[in-house]
Amino acid sequence: MYVQEVRATSLDGRPGPLVIEDADRLAAFEARVAADEFIEPKDWMPEAYRKTLVRQISQHAHSEIVGMLPEGNWISRAPTLRRKAILLAKVQDEAGHGLYLYCAAETLGTSRDEMTQALLEGRAKYSTIFNYPTLTWADIAAIGWLVDGAAIMNQVPLQRASYGPYARAMVKVCKEESFHQRQGYEAMMALAAGTPEQKAMAQDALDRWWWPSLMMFGPPDDQSPNSEQSMRWRIKRESNDALRQKFVDMTVPQAELIGLSLSDADLKWNKEKGGYDFGTPDWDEFFAVVRGEGPVARERMKARRDAWESGAWVRAAAMAHADKRAARFAA
Ligand code: FAQ
Secondary structure, eight states: OOEEEEEEEOTTSSEEEEEEEEHHHHHHHHHHHHTTOOBOTTSOOOHHHHHHHHHHHHHHHHHHHHTHHHHHTTGGGOSSHHHHHHHHHHHHHHHHHHHHHHHHHHTTTOOHHHHHHHHHTTOSOOOGGGGSOOOSHHHHHHIIIIIHHHHHHHHTGGGGOSBHHHHHHHHHHHHHHHHHHHHHHHHHHHHHTSOHHHHHHHHHHHHHHHHHHHHTTOSOGGGOTTHHHHHHTTSSOSOHHHHHHHHHHHHHHHHHHTTOOOSOTTOEEETTTTEEEOOOOOHHHHHHIIIIISTTHHHHHHHHHHHHHHTHHHHHHHHHHHHHHHHHHHO
């Protein structure tokens, strides 16, 4: 039998042990991926593919759940009943996204408890963007417009990711993200067309959220250790830089339309490229935030730990109920 060594990445992103894979099965798997077939939970897959998916999907799930915090903070302070109802629905959608994603990751054989523990112990990542504070109502508008806008740009190609449960979860998520992006842009448009103070608040929020939004797409391609393998396995369909470029090209005219400017002196239309040239995000800041040094990283993790601890009685009650039902069926 021919064998091949493959290095799996562990849940927390560190290189895992070398795994010996059967070369024939590996070749058959790679051919299925190359033919754009979906890989399903009971299909054979290399251990490194499984681990990469658990890493990415669980980080994505954690981002949705932690991502409820910056906006949840403003539900009680939304300026009108209409805005409050919209924000409430949006934050609930993000909880739903987290749950579909945990379910998709569980089909790969890792329990939700394991994934949650990895987050709470600081071994698993979540998106850098949720480590920035929401200082004014305009930040909520900016998150919808830019953060959900960047999330859609990244997630539309994931609807064609090679792992079936992940790809299918993304279809529903993208529909909802589209509503999130529109409500954010509409809220920003209202502020930009409001009083001088409201317009200034909108501009300030845009200035603070622009660069962190560009960082959401991940490090530049030449510093992205996972991209090559993930693109080959068609988990990622487009590179970090390609998606970042598309996001800039989509967003610049939207900002112009509502009379706001982007805080980038290097931003310029490039006719040959058919896209905008733009400045370089502060990658030192990005890597610091990835390491857990973001402005409100401690508060975010404390909120998650407190929620886990204060929810212990709910988990215990659910388990007791499930045990009772199982005992009744067994009797
Ligand atoms: N933040 O080699 P790559 C949302 C890490 S959902 C933190 O390029 P990869 C909805 C990366 O994990 C937002 N860490 O990695 C919403 C890796 O570390 P590892 C979340 C980051 O996986 C809106 C290392 O750097 N979306 O916003 C970030 O190939 C509003 C090297 O990077 C997803 O998760 C980052 N920004 O590409 C909710 C989408 N970027 O794991 C509430 C799915 C990179 O080796 C309110 N994920 N890192 O230790 C992906 O598409 C990919 O995982 C990337 C990163 C593109 C994020």
